[in-house]
Amino acid sequence: MTADSSRRAFLQRASMLALSGVATPLAVNLAAMAEASAATASDYKAIVCVFLYGGNDYANTLVPYDAASYNAYYGLRPTLAYQHSALSATLLNPAAAPVDVNGTAHQYALAPELAPLLPIFNAGKMGVLLNVGTLIQPTSKLQYTTRSAPLPSKLFSHNDQQSEWQSSLPEGASSGWGGRMGDLFQSGNGNATFTCVNVSGNAVFLAGKQAVQYQVSPNGSVPFNALQKPLFGSASCSSALQTLITQQYAHAMRSDYAQVTQRAISANDVLTAALAGGPAINTPFPDANGLASQLKMVARMIASAPAIGARRQVFFVSMGGFDTHDGLLGVHPGLLKSVADAMAAFYAATVELGVSNQVTAFTASDFGRTLSGNNDGSDHGWGSMHFMLGGAVNGGRFYGRAPVVASDGPDDVGQGRLLPTTSIEQYAATLGGWMGVSNSDLLSMLPSLVNYNAGARKLGFV
Numbered sequence: 001m002t003a004d005s006s007r008r009a010f011l012q013r014a015s016m017l018a019l020s021g022v023a024t025p026l027a028v029n030l031a032a033m034a035e036a037s038a039a040t041a042s043d044y045k046a047i048v049c050v051f052l053y054g055g056n057d058y059a060n061t062l063v064p065y066d067a068a069s070y071n072a073y074y075g076l077r078p079t080l081a082y083q084h085s086a087l088s089a090t091l092l093n094p095a096a097a098p099v100d101v102n103g104t105a106h107q108y109a110l111a112p113e114l115a116p117l118l119p120i121f122n123a124g125k126m127g128v129l130l131n132v133g134t135l136i137q138p139t140s141k142l143q144y145t146t147r148s149a150p151l152p153s154k155l156f157s158h159n160d161q162q163s164e165w166q167s168s169l170p171e172g173a174s175s176g177w178g179g180r181m182g183d184l185f186q187s188g189n190g191n192a193t194f195t196c197v198n199v200s201g202n203a204v205f206l207a208g209k210q211a212v213q214y215q216v217s218p219n220g221s222v223p224f225n226a227l228q229k230p231l232f233g234s235a236s237c238s239s240a241l242q243t244l245i246t247q248q249y250a251h252a253m254r255s256d257y258a259q260v261t262q263r264a265i266s267a268n269d270v271l272t273a274a275l276a277g278g279p280a281i282n283t284p285f286p287d288a289n290g291l292a293s294q295l296k297m298v299a300r301m302i303a304s305a306p307a308i309g310a311r312r313q314v315f316f317v318s319m320g321g322f323d324t325h326d327g328l329l330g331v332h333p334g335l336l337k338s339v340a341d342a343m344a345a346f347y348a349a350t351v352e353l354g355v356s357n358q359v360t361a362f363t364a365s366d367f368g369r370t371l372s373g374n375n376d377g378s379d380h381g382w383g384s385m386h387f388m389l390g391g392a393v394n395g396g397r398f399y400g401r402a403p404v405v406a407s408d409g410p411d412d413v414g415q416g417r418l419l420p421t422t423s424i425e426q427y428a429a430t431l432g433g434w435m436g437v438s439n440s441d442l443l444s445m446l447p448s449l450v451n452y453n454a455g456a457r458k459l460g461f462v
Contacts, residue, residue, distance in 0.1 A: 041188055044305055046313040047431050048298055048361040049178060049205060050291070050343065051166070054322030055158065057332055057378050058368035059416070061114070062128060062385040063087055064405050066107040072405040076416055077373040080328055082111065090115050093122075098130060098398040101410050106402040113336040116344035117387065121396055125347070125356070126389040127461045130400035131411065132427055133367065133383040133420030134164040137451035144413055156380040156417075158323070161366045165424055166205035168446055177428045178314045179208030180445045184437055186211045190309015193267045197301060199294040200318040213316075214267060216301075218293035220275055221268040270308060271301075278304035283349040285342070291319040292342035295361075299349040302359060312435060322365060325377040339363075347389055356391030360431065360462055363387050371405070371416020383411075383418030386427075392434065392462045399459050425449040426459055434462040 063082055064073040074081045087109035097105035108128070110118060120126040134152040143149035153170035154160035160171045167173035179196055186192035186208075196206040196213045206213035216222065281299055285292045294317035305313065319339065324332050343361060350356040368384030383403070389395070400422040403411035413419045425446045432442050442457070443449055449457055 041185065041311045041436050044311050044355070044358050045435050046302055046305075046315060046359045047178075047435060048295070048315040048317065048346075048359065050295075050339070050361055050363045051200075051203070051205070051316065051318040052322045052335075052339070052363060052365040053162070053318055053320040054324070055161075055366040055369055055380055056322045056363075056384060057324055057328060058381070058384040058418070059371050059378075060328070060332055061111055061336060062130075063109050063111060064106065065091055065109045066105075069106055069405040072407075073371070076371050076405075076407060077378070079375060080373045080378065086112055090118055092118075092128070092398075094128075094397050096397070098400075098402040100402045100404045102404065104402075104404075108398075111333065111336050113333045114340045116340040117389070120344065120347055120389055124396040125391060125393055126387055126395045127393050128398045129386045129388065129422060129427065129459070129461070130398055131383040131403045131418050131420055132386055132400060132422040132424065133418070134161060135420050135423040135425075136448045138423075139419065141410060141413065141419055144419055155382060156367065158366050158380075163204060165364050165366065166203060168424060168428070168448060173204055175207045175209050176203070176205035177424075177432075177445055178205040178316065179211050179213060181208075181432055181435065181437060182206065182211035182312075182314050183208040184441055184445070185312035185435070189311055189313075191267075191270060193263060194271070194301070194308050194310050194313065196314050196316075197298070198316045199297050200316060203316050203318070206314060206316050216271070216297060218290075218297045220297070221271045271304075274304040274307040275300055277307060279353065281349050281352065283345055283352050285345045285349075286338075289338050289342055291317060291338055292345055294318075295342050295346040296349070299346060299353065302350070302355060303353050324369070325374065325379060328373075328377045343387075343389065350390070358392070360388060360390035360392055360434065362389075362427075362431065368418055371412075371418075372407070379415065381415075381417040382413065383420035388461050390462075394461055397461070399461050422459070423448070423452070426452060426457060429457045430459045430461055433458050 059073060059077065060080065060082065064070050065087055070084055090110040090112055092108050092110060097107065099105050117126060136150045136152060139149045152164045163169065163171040163173055167176040182196040186195040189195050193212065193214050196208060196211050198206050198213045198215045199218060202215065278300060281303065285296045298315045298317060321331065321335050346361060347356065350359045363386045365384060368381040369378035370381050403418050406412065411418050425448050428446055429442045429449055432445060437445060
């Protein structure tokens with residue numbers, strides 16, 4: 001093992017240690033010691049990734065409504081399908097109906113539990129992205145079946161497809177596309193630490209090549225407990241501990257770890273003060289809703305952005321439970337309600353704060369699921385449907401191509417698994433371009449984007 005790799009391994013392990021009740025809010029990354037390349041911005045913008053872990057069931061999220069599609073949907077999952085009459089209240093009426101590969105127009109309704117999002121769509125502030133998933137290049141069904149085009153690694157695998165969604169690279173990737181976006185903006189922020197912020201733990205999405213993902217809880221920054229009150233009842237012990245863990249050492253690994261620790265202590269002080277002095281948010285967020293608690297913290301941090309000098313921020317929140325092989329009808333509606341309540345409250349909070357035009361939230365998940373049921377659940381799929389909302393979203397519209405709802409149809413690679421017609425790279429490039437990433441930097445940020453024609457790289461939803 002080389003000295004560099006040994007040093008990196010030490011820091012990766014050290015970031016997970018607890019010391020006298022200490023929990024570090026920084027996901028340590030040796031490359032974060034370097035400064036990122038600059039992308040200047042004079043205004044404020046943020047994107048918020050809402051990741052649904054487990055693979056969200058697309059067909060019971062955005063439900064086919066026109067007669068032909070609904071009948072095919074019901075026929076393929078009779079024990080799982082919503083009744084048609086239950087969907088009329090959440091029918092989406094876009095500016096233009098989406099069409100499939102045959103030119104046939106389609107209608108969709110939101111699942112009834114997503115009703116809180118309907119007014120946002122109708123107000124033109126939420127868009128729907130159809131059949132998006134992991135791809136290396138545009139791929140036809142024939143190319144898939146004959147394996148004559150490169151395919152993402154280990155399709156239908158949770159870990160691998162989470163990595164592909166979050167990093168555009170196979171599992172084991174050391175950086176995600178959100179973090180690589182942060183690389184471009186962190187030197188333009190007043191405090192680089194707050195460029196990439198994770199409110200749900202740790203995710204490759206926010207790991208940059210230089211940028212560090214800063215981890216907070218729904219209640220705020222994670223303090224060094226032993227420094228917040230006298231250690232063992234002794235202020236001298238706390239002082240000695242702080243000196244021990246932050247002083248500079250001749251040994252390179254100890255010195256780097258001390259530097260990261262000092263940054264974490266300083267970040268806690270800065271963020272705690274900024275949140276305490278930030279504007280109040282009067283928008284009610286639902287109780288007992290973990291995703292809502294995370295998004296409320298994001299809203300508070302956005303409100304405090306001027307105090308910490310942030311101009312560009314990338315946030316990550318998440319919710320689990322979407323691996324619905326069993327009991328889909330008993331579990332999935334409640335999950336969707338939590339998502340809708342949380343995202344609707346978050347959008348309302350950005351309106352209250354006067355920053356709705358500067359914040360775009362979007363959903364993502366491991367993959368979609370099969371349209372064909374397995375009695376009371378659905379299995380791992382591929383393409384899926386996702387939502388983008390915010391004041392800058394060209395909403396009230398569908399983006400991408402509507403899939404044909406049919407067993408062994410042109411978009412079905414088996415059991416209702418959708419072959420994506422829009423890629424993660426296009427999804428990410430659209431968001432990155434809105435944030436101010438140049439076309440050339442988008443190609444560096446997203447390794448497979450070069451495989452798409454220049455005119456098709458951005459989808460136009462912001």
